[in-house]
Amino acid sequence: MKAHFIYLFHYDRYCNKLMIDLLLSTGLTGKAVDLMSHTLVAQQIWLSRCLNKPAPTAELWAPGNVEKLMGANDRNFEEWVAYINTLQSEDLETIISYKNTKGTPFNDQLADIITHVINHGTHHRAQIGQLLKTAGAELPSTDYIHYIRNHKTSILSTL
Numbered sequence: 001m002k003a004h005f006i007y008l009f010h011y012d013r014y015c016n017k018l019m020i021d022l023l024l025s026t027g028l029t030g031k032a033v034d035l036m037s038h039t040l041v042a043q044q045i046w047l048s049r050c051l052n053k054p055a056p057t058a059e060l061w062a063p064g065n066v067e068k069l070m071g072a073n074d075r076n077f078e079e080w081v082a083y084i085n086t087l088q089s090e091d092l093e094t095i096i097s098y099k100n101t102k103g104t105p106f107n108d109q110l111a112d113i114i115t116h117v118i119n120h121g122t123h124h125r126a127q128i129g130q131l132l133k134t135a136g137a138e139l140p141s142t143d144y145i146h147y148i149r150n151h152k153t154s155i156l157s158t159l
Helices: 004-025 031-050 065-087 089-093 108-132 146-157
Strands: 095-099 107-108
Touching: 004 031, 004 065, 004 089, 004 108, 004 146, 031 065, 031 095, 031 108, 089 108, 095 108, 107 108
Parallel strands: none
Antiparallel strands: 095 107
16 A cells, blocks of 8 residues: 555656646746645645644745745655655554644544545646646646556656
């Protein structure tokens, strides 16, 4: 299961990079950049919760800076994969206790949190894609099955 989550984070980084490259090449700003920034900040917040550390100081819905997105995407990938690599399979069943940004307490299984982080990114990339398409951009394929067919061998070499 650890390998599966590592595949998902490779996929997530790849798709985020595609969207960030399109944002940079089209010059699209505003909501699309803000959504990508939100996605990356949320990944940092979730990782902090999993590590039982204080949340980062970045605001969850602050206006984004397109020039900083690629670095944040790469850092998030590296930190999430490093964290997953420290886990044993049974750790994925661990219950993580945390408070959301409004202070409401929750207890969720680590595997569910990791799955949420990936799904959250997919959701917002779809929104960004719609904004890019409306602006005239041609969208690349970001389907997981397409990605894994073309990249699984190279991911395996990193495990």
